[in-house]
Amino acid sequence: MQTPYLVLAxxxxxxxxxxxxxxxxxxxxxxxxxxxxxxxxxxxVWHYPHLVMGALAIFAYVGxxxxxxxxxxxxxxxxxxxxxAPEVAGxxxxxxxxxxxxxxxxxxxxxRRIPPMHLLACNALVNVVLLMxxxxxxxxxxxxxxxxxxxxxSIMFPTIFSLALARLGKFTSEGSGxxxxxxxxxxxxxxxxxxxxxxxxxxxxFVIPVLCYLYVAYYGFAGYRPR
Numbered sequence: 001m002q003t004p005y006l007v008l009a010x011x012x013x014x015x016x017x018x019x020x021x022x023x024x025x026x027x028x029x030x031x032x033x034x035x036x037x038x039x040x041x042x043x044x045v046w047h048y049p050h051l052v053m054g055a056l057a058i059f060a061y062v063g064x065x066x067x068x069x070x071x072x073x074x075x076x077x078x079x080x081x082x083x084x085a086p087e088v089a090g091x092x093x094x095x096x097x098x099x100x101x102x103x104x105x106x107x108x109x110x111x112r113r114i115p116p117m118h119l120l121a122c123n124a125l126v127n128v129v130l131l132m133x134x135x136x137x138x139x140x141x142x143x144x145x146x147x148x149x150x151x152x153x154s155i156m157f158p159t160i161f162s163l164a165l166a167r168l169g170k171f172t173s174e175g176s177g178x179x180x181x182x183x184x185x186x187x188x189x190x191x192x193x194x195x196x197x198x199x200x201x202x203x204x205x206f207v208i209p210v211l212c213y214l215y216v217a218y219y220g221f222a223g224y225r226p227r
Contacts, residue, residue: 053224058164065156120155121220
């Protein structure tokens with residue numbers, strides 16, 4: 001099991017060195033319209049609250065999505081949930097990620113009629129309800145509730161990304177780099193939920209994704225506003 005990861009790490013290290021040595025052309029971020037609507041220039045990306053909060057929203061969203069996906073097989077194996085064997089639960093897990101793809105197409109159509117920030121907030125709140133339902137009710141309903149979350153995750157990353165980059169002007173490129181780095185939440189929050197599962201139990205540990213989606217909902221309601 002170690003060899004593939006060591007090879008992958010070595011390949012990524014080589015790519016990183018190549019990029020560091022290769023002189024890439026400077027690319028101005030944003031369009032002319034973005035430049036016209038840009039906020040007053042500040043000292044750096046950390047001085048734009050809606051961008052910083054957007055990075056935290058991506059950290060929370062990716063962390064919640066990966067946490068749920070990581071614990072779904074174990075959850076579906078619980079006698080109080082579905083009692084599925086790991087290989088059977090693994091096949092159901094594909095629905096979680098498949099629904100995210102389906103939801104991306106549905107979300108693209110809905111955003112022609114619904115403001116993206118409102119759709120983001122509503123999707124996050126639906127996920128909170130689904131998680132609470134799974135934690136409080138249990139049984140097969142809990143399994144299907146958790147699997148359904150994939151559908152509502154679908155539009156979150158691109159929507160948060162676009163809202164966070166709004167009106168950054170010359171800092172658009174640097175801001176996008178910050179947002180891409182925020183996906184590290186997918187490595188951090190599953191560990192946090194794992195610790196909570198060891199301490200509180202598997203089902204109560206889903207309070208971690210609940211808190212993440214509540215923050216995403218806040219960002220969709222208010223935190224996205226450039227100021």
